[in-house]
Each structure stands twice: as C-alpha cells, then as structure tokens.
Amino acid sequence: MTETLSHTALITGASRGLGRALARELARQGWNLLLDARHPAPLEAVRAELQTLTHVQTRSGDVGDAFHRQELLEAAQTLGGIDVLINNASMLGPSPQPDLLSFPLDILEQVYRTNVIAPLALIQTLEPQLKSNACIINITSDAGQEVYAGWGGYGSSKAALEHLSAILAVERSDLSVYWVDPGDMRTDMHQAAFPGEDISDRLLPEESVPGILQLIAQRYPSGRYLARALPARNQ
Ligand SMILES: NC(=O)C1=CN([C@@H]2O[C@H](COP(=O)(O)OP(=O)(O)OC[C@H]3O[C@@H](n4cnc5c(N)ncnc54)[C@H](OP(=O)(O)O)[C@@H]3O)[C@@H](O)[C@H]2O)C=CC1
Ligand SMILES: N[C@@H](C=O)C(=O)O
Secondary structure, three states, X not given: OOOOXXXXXXXXXXXOXXXXXXXXXXXXXXXXXXXXXXXXXXXXXXXXXXXXXXXXXEEEOOOOOHHHHHHHHHHHHHOOOEEEEEEOOOOOOOOOOOOHHHOOHHHHHHHHHHHHHHXXXXXXXXXXXXXXXXXXXXXXXXXXXXXXXXXXXHHHHXXXXXXXXXXXXXXXXXXXXXXXXXXXXXXXXXXXXXXXXXXOOOEOHHHHHHHHHHHHHHOOOOEEEEHHHOOOEOO
C-alpha cells in the first residue's frame, strides 16, 4: 500500500549524533521520516521516541550494502517518494588515525565505500523516488578542505564527496544539492577522532541543525555551506 505523505526525509546514520538530532527536529516539524543505521536497537529507540510526533520508518543496514539501499528504495516507495535525502552516515577509519603511508588499504577502501560511493549510490538508487525539486544534503567536513596531518583517509574521502556533490549540482540543476560542513560536534565520531581527549568544549550536534534545516526550508542555491554560518555560502 502506498501512503501519500506530504514531506518525507530520508536520513542515513540517524541513531545518534547529528543524524538523530536532525531526525528529532524534522519530526517536531511534522516531517515523515525514513531512517537508517547499522545497529537495530539504537535505531529502534529513535523510532520509538519519534513515533509520537510523526510517521517514522526505519531500516537497519549498512549504506555501503546495495541490498540495504534497495530496502530503502522500497520503503521510499511506500512513503510516496522522498523530498529530502540527507547522506549523513560516515566512517572515520582507525582511531587513532594513521598517517597515509601506514594506512591499511583495506580500511581505506571501506572509508571510501561508506563516505563517497554509498552517498552517490543511494542518490542513484533513490532517483526514481525523488520528488521534483528534491533536496540532497551530503554531510562533509572541514577535513574535506583543510590539510590536517593524520586525516588523509577520512579527509580525502570527504574531499571526494565535496567534489562529487559540486558536479552533481551542475549536472542536475533541477535538484537542490548541498554539501555541508556541520562543524566540530561532541559525538562518538569526534571522540574517536580525538581518542583520550576531553571534547566537552565542542558544541552538541543540535547546534548544527538549524542551519541545515534552513537550507531545506529556504532552498538556497546549490553549493557548500557551513551549517553554523548559514545563510553565508562557502565556495
Ligand atoms: N562529529 C564531528 O565533529 C563532525 C562530523 N562530521 C560529519 O557529520 C556526520 C555525522 O557525524 P556524527 O554525528 O559525529 O557521527 P556519529 O558517529 O555520532 O553517528 C554516526 C551515525 O551513522 C551511523 N552509521 C555509521 N556508519 C554507517 C553505515 N555504514 N551505514 C549506516 N549507518 C551508519 C551510526 O550508527 P551505526 O553505528 O549503528 O551504524 C550513527 O547513527 C558524518 O558525516 C561526519 O563525517 C563532520 C565534521 C565534524
Ligand atoms: N572535523 C572533524 C572532526 O572531528 C570531522 O569531520 O569529524
């Protein structure tokens, strides 16, 4: 059965951190949600929390897995299509992060599969279910632009995601394509990036949400944005 719902967002990696913060605010605003993450229990906890606010579907799986992406497509069909796709799920790689010359190449392939190939693959898979003037938001990082020693794996993957996003934006002017640096956030991934360090001075992911939702609401020109600096464009 196909339910006809007005506004639907698919957020990858929505069981914690920025993805969950975005899901919470979109749910509060009445958006219908399709959420994923690999581990079912924390994802189910998010669904249980938000189902009192809106319609929430979850699919647990790895964005790098083609079968899982097909499951997301089928769920999107039952929801009547997707208005906003937020490619948020990401892989840091080893913690601490190794220098490039000692970076295990099998793990580098996983990082690229998760951070570069999977977001594009999900856009390709979902294309038949993207509504007209749909919005694609690829979550990138300062590490995709700045050159930090020790960030060669994850950072170069985010640079690739940024360039891919920019080309998609010119190839598909009918879509709103945003690549967004959310800023440093106090999350599990950030703690893994700085193992053993006190990260309590970093802002919570909730601080990056209003800017991202402003992009969705205002439909600024496609481009790179800093979530916490919106409406300024960063390119
Ligand atoms: N935290 C920071 O300071 C910064 C983060 N970013 C970016 O922001 C985004 C969110 O990061 P953050 O909230 O910190 O990350 P977290 O590690 O807190 O959360 C990651 C989420 O993604 C899910 N996830 C991870 N891998 C996969 C996968 N292969 N398939 C599906 N789901 C997956 C996790 O659940 P599960 O483990 O169950 O799969 C979890 O729900 C990322 O794109 C990150 O690169 C950018 C700049 C700074
Ligand atoms: N900016 C980095 C800090 O943790 C990241 O992208 O994760």
